[in-house]
Amino acid sequence: KQEVTQIPAALSVPEGENLVLNCSFTDSAIYNLQWFRQDPGKGLTSLLLIQSSQREQTSGRLNASLDKSSGRSTLYIAASQPGDSATYLCAVRLGTQGGSEKLVFGKGTKLTVNP
Amino acid sequence: DARVTQTPRHKVTEMGQEVTMRCQPILGHNTVFWYRQTMMQGLELLAYFRNRAPLDDSGMPKDRFSAEMPDATLATLKIQPSEPRDSAVYFCASGLTRGALGLFFGEGSRLTVL
Numbered sequence: 336k337q338e339v340t341q342i343p344a345a346l347s348v349p350e351g352e353n354l355v356l357n358c359s360f361t362d363s364a365i366y367n368l369q370w371f372r373q374d375p376g377k378g379l380t381s382l383l384l385i386q387s388s389q390r391e392q393t394s395g396r397l398n399a400s401l402d403k404s405s406g407r408s409t410l411y412i413a414a415s416q417p418g419d420s421a422t423y424l425c426a427v428r429l430g431t432q433g434g435s436e437k438l439v440f441g442k443g444t445k446l447t448v449n450p
Numbered sequence: 451d452a453r454v455t456q457t458p459r460h461k462v463t464e465m466g467q468e469v470t471m472r473c474q475p476i477l478g479h480n481t482v483f484w485y486r487q488t489m490m491q492g493l494e495l496l497a498y499f500r501n502r503a504p505l506d507d508s509g510m511p512k513d514r515f516s517a518e519m520p521d522a523t524l525a526t527l528k529i530q531p532s533e534p535r536d537s538a539v540y541f542c543a544s545g546l547t548r549g550a551l552g553l554f555f556g557e558g559s560r561l562t563v564l
């Protein structure tokens with residue numbers, strides 16, 4: 336059974352700091368991995384999606400990497416801002432051929448960026 | 451701006467009552483998912499549909515939960531009878547099979563069962 340773990344559960348940093356959020360998964364047979372952001376009381380907003388054949392994806396100040404063999408992904412946030420404060424969740428889509436569309440989620444890392 | 455729409459946003463009900471949550475997926479998306487989020491368990495998949503056909507509802511308590519897609523623009527999740535342990539935020543998400551953009555989530559329906 337695929338399990339997704341995110342450590343730490345919470346992280347507090349001063350504004351301007353570069354930071355890394357970690358995600359690990361137990362079964363490397365994934366189709367893709369997606370990072371989401373969730374603000375309090377809101378739904379999930381997709382940030383980046385990495386296909387299983389890719390190593391990384393970038394969007395603005397965000398960079399996500401994927402190492403399937405070791406079952407790890409990282410989300411790098413450069414020059415953090417108070418507006419980045421949110422819970423960040425990673426999710427893996429099961430199945431190497433894309434036949435299963437289930438996403439298995441980690442429990443998230445709650446990020447606080449202090450001004 | 452295409453988005454997944456969920457109603458109601460908030461629902462407070464008493465134990466034993468029927469609850470129906472509705473979702474309008476993004477037009478053109480062929481997969482629809484129902485997830486439940488709690489502090490303890492995080493996000494759990496309840497059911498999902500592809501081209502309106504139910505593919506997996508193994509995460510749902512079958513005796514009280516049911517999920518349907520009467521047409522391509524509407525998905526429903528029904529709880530009957532509701533119990534306090536059903537209190538959670540229920541999310542609907544839609545996407546495309548083999549889509550490169552992943553899943554799009556609605557704002558959620560926050561259910562409180564007293």
